[in-house]
Amino acid sequence: MEIVHSSVPLYAVLVSLLAVFLIGVSGRYPNLRESWTLIAALTKFGLVLSMLPIILEGKVIEYHLVTVLPGLDIAFRVDALGITLALTASFLWILTSIYAIGYMRSLNEHAQTRFFMFFALALSAAMGSAFSANIFTLFVFYEIITVSTYPLVAHEENEDALKGARRYLAYLLGTSVFFLLPAIFLTYFYAGTLDFASQGILMGTASNTVIAIIFVLYMAGIAKAGMMPFHLWLPSAMVAPTPVSALLHAVAVVKVGVFTVIRVVLFIFGVDLLAEIGLGTYLAYFASFTIITASIIALRQDNLKLRLAYSTISQLSYIVLAVALLTPSGILSSVMHITIHAFGKITLFFVAGAIYVATHKKFISEMDGIGRQMPFTMGAFTVGALSMIAVPPVAGIVSKWYLTLGAIEADLLPILIVIIASTLLNAAYFLPIVYRAFFKEPASGEVGMKEAPAMVVVPLALTAIGTVVLFFWPNLIMELGKMVVALVV
Amino acid sequence: MIKHLPVLVIAIPLLAAIIIPIAGRINRVLSWYIATAVTFICFIISLSLLQTVLNEGRISYWMGGWEPPFGIEYVVDHLTVFVLIIVSFMAFMGTVYAKKSIDNEIGPHRTPIFYAIYLLFVTGLMGIVMTGDIFNIYVFLEITSIAGYTLIAVGKKRQSLVAGFNYLIMGTIGATFILLGIGYLYLMTGTLNIADLANRLPELYQTSAVITAFAILAIGLSIKVALFPVHIWLPNSYTFAPSVISAVMAATATKVGAYAMYRILFTVFTPAFFASLGFQVAHVLLVMAVIAILAGSILAVSQKDIKKMLAYSSVGQIGYIVLGVSLMTVTGLMGSMLHLLNHAVMKGSLFLAVGAVVYRYGITSIEGLRGMGKKMPVTMAAFTIAALSMIGVPLTVGFVSKWYLAVASIKVGMWYLIPVIMISSLLTAVYFWRVIDNIWFKAAEGEEHGHGHAVSTGTKAVEAPLSMLVPTLTVAVLCIVFGVLAFAPASLAEQAAMILLK
Numbered sequence: 005m006e007i008v009h010s011s012v013p014l015y016a017v018l019v020s021l022l023a024v025f026l027i028g029v030s031g032r033y034p035n036l037r038e039s040w041t042l043i044a045a046l047t048k049f050g051l052v053l054s055m056l057p058i059i060l061e062g063k064v065i066e067y068h069l070v071t072v073l074p075g076l077d078i079a080f081r082v083d084a085l086g087i088t089l090a091l092t093a094s095f096l097w098i099l100t101s102i103y104a105i106g107y108m109r110s111l112n113e114h115a116q117t118r119f120f121m122f123f124a125l126a127l128s129a130a131m132g133s134a135f136s137a138n139i140f141t142l143f144v145f146y147e148i149i150t151v152s153t154y155p156l157v158a159h160e161e162n163e164d165a166l167k168g169a170r171r172y173l174a175y176l177l178g179t180s181v182f183f184l185l186p187a188i189f190l191t192y193f194y195a196g197t198l199d200f201a202s203q204g205i206l207m208g209t210a211s212n213t214v215i216a217i218i219f220v221l222y223m224a225g226i227a228k229a230g231m232m233p234f235h236l237w238l239p240s241a242m243v244a245p246t247p248v249s250a251l252l253h254a255v256a257v258v259k260v261g262v263f264t265v266i267r268v269v270l271f272i273f274g275v276d277l278l279a280e281i282g283l284g285t286y287l288a289y290f291a292s293f294t295i296i297t298a299s300i301i302a303l304r305q306d307n308l309k310l311r312l313a314y315s316t317i318s319q320l321s322y323i324v325l326a327v328a329l330l331t332p333s334g335i336l337s338s339v340m341h342i343t344i345h346a347f348g349k350i351t352l353f354f355v356a357g358a359i360y361v362a363t364h365k366k367f368i369s370e371m372d373g374i375g376r377q378m379p380f381t382m383g384a385f386t387v388g389a390l391s392m393i394a395v396p397p398v399a400g401i402v403s404k405w406y407l408t409l410g411a412i413e414a415d416l417l418p419i420l421i422v423i424i425a426s427t428l429l430n431a432a433y434f435l436p437i438v439y440r441a442f443f444k445e446p447a448s449g450e451v452g453m454k455e456a457p458a459m460v461v462v463p464l465a466l467t468a469i470g471t472v473v474l475f476f477w478p479n480l481i482m483e484l485g486k487m488v489v490a491l492v493v
Numbered sequence: 494m495i496k497h498l499p500v501l502v503i504a505i506p507l508l509a510a511i512i513i514p515i516a517g518r519i520n521r522v523l524s525w526y527i528a529t530a531v532t533f534i535c536f537i538i539s540l541s542l543l544q545t546v547l548n549e550g551r552i553s554y555w556m557g558g559w560e561p562p563f564g565i566e567y568v569v570d571h572l573t574v575f576v577l578i579i580v581s582f583m584a585f586m587g588t589v590y591a592k593k594s595i596d597n598e599i600g601p602h603r604t605p606i607f608y609a610i611y612l613l614f615v616t617g618l619m620g621i622v623m624t625g626d627i628f629n630i631y632v633f634l635e636i637t638s639i640a641g642y643t644l645i646a647v648g649k650k651r652q653s654l655v656a657g658f659n660y661l662i663m664g665t666i667g668a669t670f671i672l673l674g675i676g677y678l679y680l681m682t683g684t685l686n687i688a689d690l691a692n693r694l695p696e697l698y699q700t701s702a703v704i705t706a707f708a709i710l711a712i713g714l715s716i717k718v719a720l721f722p723v724h725i726w727l728p729n730s731y732t733f734a735p736s737v738i739s740a741v742m743a744a745t746a747t748k749v750g751a752y753a754m755y756r757i758l759f760t761v762f763t764p765a766f767f768a769s770l771g772f773q774v775a776h777v778l779l780v781m782a783v784i785a786i787l788a789g790s791i792l793a794v795s796q797k798d799i800k801k802m803l804a805y806s807s808v809g810q811i812g813y814i815v816l817g818v819s820l821m822t823v824t825g826l827m828g829s830m831l832h833l834l835n836h837a838v839m840k841g842s843l844f845l846a847v848g849a850v851v852y853r854y855g856i857t858s859i860e861g862l863r864g865m866g867k868k869m870p871v872t873m874a875a876f877t878i879a880a881l882s883m884i885g886v887p888l889t890v891g892f893v894s895k896w897y898l899a900v901a902s903i904k905v906g907m908w909y910l911i912p913v914i915m916i917s918s919l920l921t922a923v924y925f926w927r928v929i930d931n932i933w934f935k936a937a938e939g940e941e942h943g944h945g946h947a948v949s950t951g952t953k954a955v956e957a958p959l960s961m962l963v964p965t966l967t968v969a970v971l972c973i974v975f976g977v978l979a980f981a982p983a984s985l986a987e988q989a990a991m992i993l994l995k
């Protein structure tokens with residue numbers, strides 16, 4: 005494979021880090037401050053986009069930053085998998101920035117400077133994770149994400165927020181220190197390297213038992229992927245302002261989580277090794293358990309954001325399940341679902357925030373007839389919900405189709421039952437909201453249009469349109485997904 | 494001149510300690526200028542010695558030209574300069590910081606004496622590191638300790654006196670053990686030169702006198718490095734000492750104790766000696782270290798006073814240093830040595846940051862730090878960097894030492910040490926996050942703010958004076974610098990570890 009040496013990946017990481025400082029010093033001038041966020045978001049997306057043609061030619065971009073210790077390098081390597089995450093996160097950051105400005109200003113939130121600073125920092129780290137060339141670099145950025153999102157979760161600074169934020173930190177930091185880090189120690193000890201390789205680096209280095217232990221440590225350590233039993237941080241994080249829930253807890257943070265799972269499964273262990281020991285199948289059933297259980301819990305949530313959070317937990321496990329199948333279609337589905345779920349779920353969270361901005365309602369039971377007041381918003385919600393359920397012509401069906409194919413290729417028929425059951429559950433917890441919004445009578449006195457400000461509504465309309473576009477033109481992400489498949493199988 | 498640097502690094506502060514009280518009679522501020530200049534010169538000399546050692550290897554300096562083992566020898570090798578630089582740098586930072594802080598905490602009229610004793614303290618520390626003579630180690634240890642008791646006792650609170658006294662008692666017991674051990678060794682070998690001792694001891698390894706000497710020395714050293722459960726002098730000393738002394742002592746005194754431990758365990762005695770013993774000394778050390786790590790962290794979690802919390806955290810961190818020693822491998826020793834440096838900069842900046850709060854607000858309770866992030870943003874940023882480093886976040890120094898200790902544990906097949914390191918990291922996260930929450934995310938008493946309106950609390954940032962802020966920030970930044978460019982100290986530590994285990 006041809007390697008291009010370039011410092012563009014570094015710039016893509018640094019651009020929002022620079023924005024952190026600029027936002028910090030211009031805190032007194034809100035318009036200037038927000039323009040830094042927008043400029044950084046656009047520049048970042050531009051930089052990522054500029055790397056895309058090189059990746060599509062089948063090359064990889066490498067950049068070595070610093071050697072911390074022998075064997076521990078901070079280095080970047082942009083490949084098809086990494087750029088999928090980077091494109092998704094940086095594109096959605098642009099829309100989220102606009103949305104966040106509208107949201108924060110409408111609610112007249114406090115500490116907005118801190119909010120935008122740490123938002124930019126979290127995005128920097130998300131880019132760094134996407135471009136990591138080895139598990140150490142990935143771990144570093146993974147931890148930076150944890151720490152930098154803490155102030156965002158604790159934003160409200162009241163008892164609830166601090167409690168939620170502490171739980172958030174305890175789960176994410178706890179698992180990563182207690183499981184992920186030892187897994188990295190062991191990987192280094194047995195493989196002698198931490199660099200990602202397309203066939204894995206652990207083949208033939210240790211006994212099957214040891215490999216299995218390392219695998220369990222990794223899977224337990226990557227709590228950001230939201231797999232049970234270490235999923236409770238995600239509902240806790242819902243105390244954050246909605247833009248945070250939307251971009252970070254539906255896209256950047258959790259996608260870095262599943263991205264790390266994919267990296268570890270394919271590039272640390274490798275398809276052959278896992279297939280030989282049969283660990284992939286265990287992981288697939290484990291993820292299936294999360295898919296079903298989280299969906300059942302979602303059914304019972306009245307708080308809209310919490311229902312979305314449990315839906316996210318369930319959807320993340322789709323990605324884990326897909327890659328755990330270790331078949332071409334499965335891997336393709338997992339890569340594509342990163343982007344497809346991101347567009348759908350960010351739309352849903354944007355809607356939850358828009359409802360809160362316009363009406364201060366948080367609970368589904370209060371939302372009778374809200375579709376008549378907020379037709380655009382609830383229309384977008386419907387699109388997002390259909391994507392989650394996987395109904396054409398919305399993108400969700402694309403990745404689910406390949407997931408189904410993957411399960412058949414892997415000859416795991418019980419997984420098919422899981423997919424069908426979870427689809428029904430998805431419908432059961434999303435469609436009643438749509439029904440309630442459009443067909444139930446609103447409470448008296450709530451008539452007429454009452455949409456949120458344009459800066460809030462336009463982004464969510466765009467992501468909803470994006471979800472539909474991804475159904476008709478999934479070419480780019482499919483191309484990238486196929487490149488990942490070609491690399492590892 | 495250059496040839497005499499090894500002795501000048503001790504002679505200069507020693508002489509200055511005598512001059513300062515006299516100079517202080519002329520002008521009080523003059524004493525601070527002299528102390529700053531002297532510690533700075535010591536730091537520069539240490540750097541120059543580092544360069545010499547890297548280029549030419551071990552330096553042996555014969556005091557008065559007398560050939561060892563008859564005369565006193567000063568030895569400068571990789572381990573020496575490693576510790577020497579930590580000590581002289583932190584001493585320099587401490588002096589710069591002390592100007593405002595000490596005037597405030599002990600009263601201006603006592604400052605000349607303070608600086609004189611401070612320099613004696615530094616002299617002792619550097620002497621221990623430089624000397625190649627085991628009796629000299631004892632002498633300098635006593636100089637350090639006696640100066641240390643005084644420095645603690647000058648603290649503002651009444652408890653300072655008690656803390657200083659407790660330290661005096663414990664320190665004296667420790668020193669007596671060490672003296673006794675040295676006496677036994679001298680009886681058996683007739684020499685006090687460390688290199689000479691190392692040559693003569695092997696044939697005496699089986700004698701009960703040598704084994705007893707080792708046991709007594711080990712107890713004495715444990716007290717000096719404050720290894721749990723003989724750490725009891727440490728928490729109160731650090732808590733009630735003047736802020737700058739807490740910082741400098743935490744960063745240097747226990748580190749030099751660890752240095753003495755390295756020398757005695759590995760140079761005077763050798764791994765061959767441990768192998769000849771009937772039972773595994775390393776295992777005893779290992780168990781002690783694990784207990785120290787866990788107990789220190791658990792005790793730190795329950796503290797309400799920030800300085801006491803940091804002090805108990807030190808007890809746990811000393812456990813790391815001993816843990817690396819107990820593994821008896823190059824990687825383990827590297828982890829231990831790197832932790833000397835890393836803990837010095839982490840704990841140094843934490844204590845310095847807390848000292849700045851004490852200077853401005855006189856607060857040492859963790860509750861009292863509420864809303865401090867708005868009042869002293871830069872100082873608190875330094876605190877936060879160092880706290881994250883203590884937790885072991887990658888790209889900070891805390892991660893580097895944990896990495897080496899973990900890799901070393903796996904290499905010798907002691908998997909079960911990894912959960913210990915991880916549990917203690919998590920406990921560290923628990924006790925530091927309480928503080929960080931208070932600093933950044935809780936409003937100060939009477940300044941509650943609610944949701945829904947942009948609040949301007951009206952509290953203006955009142956930072957510490959620049960002479961305190963700059964050292965605090967410098968040391969905090971080093972937590973990141975040596976976390977990213979860790980290969981530099983690591984390669985020096987590797988050389989030092991190989992010398993010890995040769």
